[in-house]
Amino acid sequence: MGEEFPRLDGARPLVGHMPEMYRHFPELCERGVRAHGPLFWVQGGPGAEQLMLATRDAASLLKDKALSTSFYAEGFGPLLADTLFAFDGAEHKRLRGLMAPAFTPKRIGQTEVMRVIDEVATRSIERWIEAGHFDAIRAAKEYALEIIFRLVGVPREHLDAFRVQFERYRLCAVPSEGWVLSPLVWAGVRARDWIDQRLGAMVDRCREDEDESTLLGAIANRRDASGQFIERKLVVANLRLLVLAGHETTAATLAWTLLHAATDVRLQEQALEQTLPPDDDSKVVDFAGQQFLEAARLYPTVHSVIRRTRSPLRVEGREVPAGLLVNVPLVHSLRDPGRFSEPSVYRPQRWEDWPPPGSVRAAMFGGGPHFCLGYHIALAEGTRFHRHLAAALRRHGRRLRRHGAVPAPVFLPLAHPPGKHVISLERAPLRRIKGQA
Numbered sequence: 310m311g312e313e314f315p316r317l318d319g320a321r322p323l324v325g326h327m328p329e330m331y332r333h334f335p336e337l338c339e340r341g342v343r344a345h346g347p348l349f350w351v352q353g354g355p356g357a358e359q360l361m362l363a364t365r366d367a368a369s370l371l372k373d374k375a376l377s378t379s380f381y382a383e384g385f386g387p388l389l390a391d392t393l394f395a396f397d398g399a400e401h402k403r404l405r406g407l408m409a410p411a412f413t414p415k416r417i418g419q420t421e422v423m424r425v426i427d428e429v430a431t432r433s434i435e436r437w438i439e440a441g442h443f444d445a446i447r448a449a450k451e452y453a454l455e456i457i458f459r460l461v462g463v464p465r466e467h468l469d470a471f472r473v474q475f476e477r478y479r480l481c482a483v484p485s486e487g488w489v490l491s492p493l494v495w496a497g498v499r500a501r502d503w504i505d506q507r508l509g510a511m512v513d514r515c516r517e518d519e520d521e522s523t524l525l526g527a528i529a530n531r532r533d534a535s536g537q538f539i540e541r542k543l544v545v546a547n548l549r550l551l552v553l554a555g556h557e558t559t560a561a562t563l564a565w566t567l568l569h570a571a572t573d574v575r576l577q578e579q580a581l582e583q584t585l586p587p588d589d590d591s592k593v594v595d596f597a598g599q600q601f602l603e604a605a606r607l608y609p610t611v612h613s614v615i616r617r618t619r620s621p622l623r624v625e626g627r628e629v630p631a632g633l634l635v636n637v638p639l640v641h642s643l644r645d646p647g648r649f650s651e652p653s654v655y656r657p658q659r660w661e662d663w664p665p666p667g668s669v670r671a672a673m674f675g676g677g678p679h680f681c682l683g684y685h686i687a688l689a690e691g692t693r694f695h696r697h698l699a700a701a702l703r704r705h706g707r708r709l710r711r712h713g714a715v716p717a718p719v720f721l722p723l724a725h726p727p728g729k730h731v732i733s734l735e736r737a738p739l740r741r742i743k744g745q746a
């Protein structure tokens with residue numbers, strides 16, 4: 310099936326295009342489009358042949374009902390069963406419709422979300438300043454993970470235990486055939502059950518107390534039109550999904566903003582001049598928000614989404630048959646020179662407005678029915694973090710500093726900065742920072 314589409318050259322024995330996808334995924338897309346147009350096969354490793362749908366409008370393509378996420382349920386059952394990722398069509402619509410009200414800007418403003426973000430941001434930044442240095446990737450991960458754990462109801466004293474179990478749960482992503490689970494996947498499943506038991510107890514408590522003041526409460530106590538709660542096992546699996554979907558993405562994006570700021574002091578000067586106070590709730594995109602959006606655009610953590618065609622799909626005048634594994638490279642839309650001038654340059658100022666959810670400018674958050682449920686929380690985490698950082702640097706007369714160029718990303722499994730990158734917090738004479746006396 311799909312034999313009429315060309316195969317991209319350069320596939321190596323066994324590993325196929327994986328090495329190129331790992332290091333140079335956006336360039337691979339460009340190369341393929343130049344050679345063949347938007348539709349071409351790549352070999353993403355053994356058994357992972359996928360048809361690239363490299364259009365410049367991934368957001369619209371992802372709305373097409375011919376695309377299904379069944380691949381996640383087929384290949385990653387232990388990791389994703391019962392989650393929004395694995396559901397499709399009416400089943401997905403029902404669950405998403407029940408969960409979505411807890412994630413609107415108004416609702417997250419009424420729950421504890423902003424307070425938790427502010428608390429974790431200020432505490433983390435003060436700790437780094439006191440230490441005088443921090444590892445960008447590790448620090449950003451700790452920040453994002455603590456926030457999302459707290460939002461799904463994990464008490465602070467249990468955070469360490471949850472961190473350990475969550476690392477093990479990720480072993481569920483190791484490929485395993487059918488019901489024959491590898492020992493690694495079994496270890497992941499045991500950790501998943503540990504997590505689920507505790508999340509389940511939190512859901513029960515929240516329901517007994519009829520508490521809707523938290524994000525967890527708003528989800529757990531949501532009822533459908535017939536007055537029924539969302540099934541307990543679905544609430545639990547999707548709270549777990551929030552942690553999975555909502556920490557590495559935010560963490561990698563923040564790591565990039567930190568690496569750029571620490572490498573180019575002008576970005577920090579600009580942040581001091583053009584960043585609003587943390588609790589400003591105007592709708593303006595300040596420099597804090599611009600940095601986060603730009604890092605998310607240039608280094609989209611989820612650089613592609615994988616789908617299966619459930620029925621024939623039309624892409625740029627060609628028909629893609631049903632049953633194919635397809636790759637929609639979000640990064641290709643986000644580096645469209647027609648939309649973003651000099652697309653490979655990190656330029657926060659290009660963001661004058663918040664991109665509307667579902668638009669191609671918001672394609673780093675996906676598109677169509679599976680568009681990122683945590684979009685507004687992610688923006689709040691990124692923006693408020695940089696507002697607190699600018700305020701703390703000003704208060705302490707410090708600046709971020711790191712030697713060497715910003716590293717090039719690696720793209721598998723998610724796009725992230727490779728290695729360890731220590732940023733120091735130098736005592737900088739305030740006169741060197743514009744806008745200060």
Ligand code: HEM
Binds near residue numbers: 683
């Ligand atoms: C920079 C940060 C983030 C990025 C770049 C990002 C990106 C994405 C993308 C591309 C998708 C679509 C995946 C697909 O269609 O297969 C997605 C879905 C999702 N995201 Fe995010 N995300 C971020 C932060 C978050 C946060 C903080 C949360 C939770 C609070 C979250 C929760 C989710 C959930 C639950 C889904 C699945 C939605 C569904 O299937 O209906 N994300 N995200």
